Amino acid sequence: MNDEVMRMMKKFRNILAVIAGLVIGSLVNMALIMISGKIIPLPEGIDNQTAEGLAAGIHLFEPKHFIFPFLAHALGTFVGAFLATKLSNPKSIIGSMIIGVLFLAGGISMVLQLPESPLWFNCVDLIFAYVPMVYIGYVLGRSK
Secondary structure (H helix, E strand, O other): OOHHHHHHHHHHHHHHHHHHHHHHHHHHHHHHHHHHHHHOOOOOOOOOOOHHHHHHHHHHOOHHHHHHHHHHHHHHHHHHHHHHHHHOOOOOOHHHHHHHHHHHHHHHHHHHHOOOOOHHHHHHHHHHOOHHHHHHHHHHHHOO
């Protein structure tokens, strides 16, 4: 095969790796959010199926109720970055960074949708659940 075809195949593989990382990372995120209420029950009367229902009752949340959202964001990002690195060119952090930027955008979106959420949680979540997890996922993903 000529060099042009090889470059195109590598690019295609890298794009598929990022898509796989986004899908699997999102599934990890959703799974953790879905089981969170079974492990740490929500306060009575909270409807967490909609952003409006969550916003209406978020003042009843205790710190323990924020553990699983943080874990979902951090582990979803980590798994996505790890997978993108494993499936693509492990010398390049670009695929993992794309995962991180998109997950961080989702985190910022949630902060904007839920302005009632505590500032401490927003800070911890946005600072520690995305960029550090991308880096850790990348480092572990490229090791043999």
